[in-house]
Amino acid sequence: MSRKKTLKSKGGSSSSPSSALPPAKENGQAGAAARAKRGSSRPRPELPLNGAVLPSRPSLSSSGEFYDVAFKVMLVGDSGVGKTCLLVRFKDGAFLAGSFISTVGIDFRNKVLNVDAVKVKLQIWDTAGQERFRSVTHAYYRDAHALLLLYDVTNRASFDNIQAWLTEIHEYAQQDVVLMLLGNKVDSTQDRVVKREDGEKLAKEYGVPFMETSAKSGLNVDLAFTAIAKELKHRSMKLPNEPKFKLHDYVKKEVRGSGCCGS
């Protein structure tokens, strides 16, 4: 672990939450930098503290895509569990192989998903897992609509630390934040030290949906984000007579369908 990363920019950032809203470009730092250049210290609010943006007509995202509703999702967990790789797999369909470059501070990427004919924009924040950046990431929790909490199935300590992460989430995040536990790197079957049953048990204990993922193979990556997007969309846009969306049931059913790894 030698170089530092902030997704593609490799620039590094510990910008404040307000400076990160909204993206002027696809990349968080680029947006903040662009605003700084323009001399604007007050970005246009796009994601309010509580609840989603529900524009009366579709809005245009920074990447040129229309969307109806926007949410903020945060990736959290120990350093090296694969948060950046998960995001890159979801956003670009690629795997960041090679030497591990630790995230500095926080960065984000946007992706617009089609959920039941509604265009849902997820603004996904990739946080640094390293302890020294914890105070930076704390500031972002309260704006998050959903959290994906990752551990690495080949790293016992990252699993043992989940409880501490949950305590932190309880302290800093909104009470009704959507939470999901992910056991990543299941492609590394030889190196696995955390059994699926252990992940299932812990998730059950805390009442959170769970699945195992692989940023390398792509297993369950789209599913994790889609499930979150569905839950958030249903919470904010419940139509009359529409049956209640049950995230746990959806995850269970879909994971069973994928033939792998969840509860």
Ligand SMILES: Nc1nc2c(ncn2[C@@H]2O[C@H](COP(=O)(O)OP(=O)(O)OP(=O)(O)O)[C@@H](O)[C@H]2O)c(=O)[nH]1
């Ligand atoms: N085999 C395997 N390796 C993975 C997977 N996901 C990530 N990795 C590797 O694990 C290392 C760490 O991945 P990152 O995505 O940078 O980890 P991170 O959680 O963002 O780490 P921080 O930025 O320090 O918080 C890299 O070398 C990745 O190539 C996976 O699903 N399978």
